Amino acid sequence: MSRIKIFDTTLRDGEQSPGVNLNQLEKLEIAKQLERFGVDRMEAGFPASSKGDFQAVKAIADTIKNTSVTALARTVKSDVDTAWEALKGAEHPSIHLFLATSPIHMTYKLKKTPEQVMNTAVEMVTYAKTKFHNVQWSAEDASRSDLDFLAQIIERVINAGATVINLPDTVGYTTPAEYGRMFQYIKETVPNIDQAHLSCHCHNDLGMAVANSLAAVENGATQIEGTINGIGERAGNASLEEIAVALKVRSDFYPYTTGLQLEETKRTSDLVAKLTGMYVQANKAVVGRNAFAHESGIHQDGVLKHASTYEIMTPEMVGVKANNLVLGKHSGRHAFKDKVKELGMELSEEKLKSAFDAFKQLTDHKKEVTDDDLFTILMEVQTDTTSVNKYQLEMFQVQYGTANIPTAAVVLQTPDGRTVQTACTGQGSVEAVYRTLDELISENLKLIDYQLSSVGGGKDALAESHVQLEVNGQAVNGRGTAQDVIEASANAFLNAVNRYIVRQHSQESNVVASKT
Ligand code: KIV
Ligand code: ZN
Numbered sequence: 001m002s003r004i005k006i007f008d009t010t011l012r013d014g015e016q017s018p019g020v021n022l023n024q025l026e027k028l029e030i031a032k033q034l035e036r037f038g039v040d041r042m043e044a045g046f047p048a049s050s051k052g053d054f055q056a057v058k059a060i061a062d063t064i065k066n067t068s069v070t071a072l073a074r075t076v077k078s079d080v081d082t083a084w085e086a087l088k089g090a091e092h093p094s095i096h097l098f099l100a101t102s103p104i105h106m107t108y109k110l111k112k113t114p115e116q117v118m119n120t121a122v123e124m125v126t127y128a129k130t131k132f133h134n135v136q137w138s139a140e141d142a143s144r145s146d147l148d149f150l151a152q153i154i155e156r157v158i159n160a161g162a163t164v165i166n167l168p169d170t171v172g173y174t175t176p177a178e179y180g181r182m183f184q185y186i187k188e189t190v191p192n193i194d195q196a197h198l199s200c201h202c203h204n205d206l207g208m209a210v211a212n213s214l215a216a217v218e219n220g221a222t223q224i225e226g227t228i229n230g231i232g233e234r235a236g237n238a239s240l241e242e243i244a245v246a247l248k249v250r251s252d253f254y255p256y257t258t259g260l261q262l263e264e265t266k267r268t269s270d271l272v273a274k275l276t277g278m279y280v281q282a283n284k285a286v287v288g289r290n291a292f293a294h295e296s297g298i299h300q301d302g303v304l305k306h307a308s309t310y311e312i313m314t315p316e317m318v319g320v321k322a323n324n325l326v327l328g329k330h331s332g333r334h335a336f337k338d339k340v341k342e343l344g345m346e347l348s349e350e351k352l353k354s355a356f357d358a359f360k361q362l363t364d365h366k367k368e369v370t371d372d373d374l375f376t377i378l379m380e381v382q383t384d385t386t387s388v389n390k391y392q393l394e395m396f397q398v399q400y401g402t403a404n405i406p407t408a409a410v411v412l413q414t415p416d417g418r419t420v421q422t423a424c425t426g427q428g429s430v431e432a433v434y435r436t437l438d439e440l441i442s443e444n445l446k447l448i449d450y451q452l453s454s455v456g457g458g459k460d461a462l463a464e465s466h467v468q469l470e471v472n473g474q475a476v477n478g479r480g481t482a483q484d485v486i487e488a489s490a491n492a493f494l495n496a497v498n499r500y501i502v503r504q505h506s507q508e509s510n511v512v513a514s515k516t
Contacts, residue, residue: 125162
């Protein structure tokens with residue numbers, strides 16, 4: 001069995017999903033969970049793209065010990081220097097340089113000849129090598145590149161010191177057989193290819209990202225890139241949890257191992273969904289709510305007689321547990337602390353106290369507090385940023401009945417410390433609250449998406465709401481939890497506005513304005 005390296009790009013390519021905007025604390029929590037999941041490399045961001053990204057990459061690089069931390073950089077010196085500044089504190093730093101090689105990209109985007117592209121790639125890999133031991137070079141849009149040119153440039157960048165060569169299907173255009181043939185060709189044609197790892201990186205525009213990645217591995221790729229839950233640009237990236245489980249369940253067909261701890265799969269997926277606001281569909285392979293649910297009578301009967309009739313893997317394999325009761329009204333601080341540790345979270349004393357208070361408040365209304373509830377509370381507390389003044393909900397009241405017009409009254413504290421209040425009506429309670437908030441908040445707001453779900457089951461379950469707003473024309477996600485659905489909805493709305501404010505604050509000193 002040969003070992004395949006797993007390269008996670010949830011925090012870089014995944015974070016490029018429309019509307020996703022993680023703050024530094026959220027990125028750090030995801031990074032810690034990726035380390036627990038056992039990925040070999042994590043791409044923490046693109047430090048030259050903004051001051052916020054730089055700081056997040058640096059914080060991750062300074063924290064993560066067992067996983068190589070990498071960052072994206074264009075083939076320009078200043079990007080390499082910025083990446084080094086962000087990553088130099090990492091235990092295992094590496095850099096990810098990219099430059100497009102397809103005729104379409106070279107002609108229309110880069111406006112460079114193939115020779116210029118070749119020279120720039122070689123020059124920048126050589127430069128990056130003066131700082132980083134591990135240098136990955138990506139031939140952006142490789143799947144639409146000329147194979148002979150690709151072979152030549154790969155040979156040259158390996159000679160310049162590249163340790164990993166990545167061949168992305170940037171636009172999600174290729175098919176498994178075609179992508180596999182590209183890897184086979186490169187393996188057979190490039191004379192020094194055994195001096196570097198070959199990596200695959202697939203986008204899911206035609207729904208083939210996972211199949212394409214597995215085809216690459218069958219044809220010589222030793223590293224797979226992807227994201228948790230398949231999030232990413234447009235239709236997203238290859239879903240790492242699907243690849244991991246496919247390799248495990250079909251180890252008879254794929255003779256490869258990974259370093260992943262599969263029992264951490266569900267938790268990793270849940271965390272990414274919660275913090276990005278990008279929920280997975282119920283029928284999503286491996287981590288969807290229905291992935292292990294057998295509905296038809298014939299299937300249920302078969303599973304009862306022998307699980308293998310319709311079950312190719314168990315929920316336990318990926319860490320799906322029946323919701324166990326954890327703590328209740330009478331649980332004390334000590335038991336709470338132990339449980340936090342068991343959930344793999346590290347909180348400062350101050351945050352632990354806030355989380356305990358929130359837990360106690362919940363037990364006033366909810367008899368049975370589950371792992372999911374606790375995880376939600378801990379995440380809220382752990383990822384809350386307090387450094388910037390924001391809007392705070394002081395009080396709200398809603399009057400609703402089938403015979404009257406829903407009316408909401410809200411009292412808010414503004415970022416500059418004023419207390420403001422007003423009341424509005426709406427077609428429903430949530431609309432009434434949202435119209436009132438809109439009236440009180442001095443930004444230009446437009447609600448794009450609204451979702452409401454429960455954390456776990458039961459009549460007294462916590463409500464969790466996700467919204468996407470356009471704030472002054474910029475898409476921003478927000479989330480909120482509460483025992484009451486309207487309060488959760490109000491919290492999500494305010495959370496989105498506050499994230500916009502924090503983002504504006506951190507963008508004031510951007511290094512470079514745009515992402516890739
Ligand atoms: O899809 C792509 O080509 C990328 C590169 C930056 C590697 O994400
Ligand atoms: Zn990509």
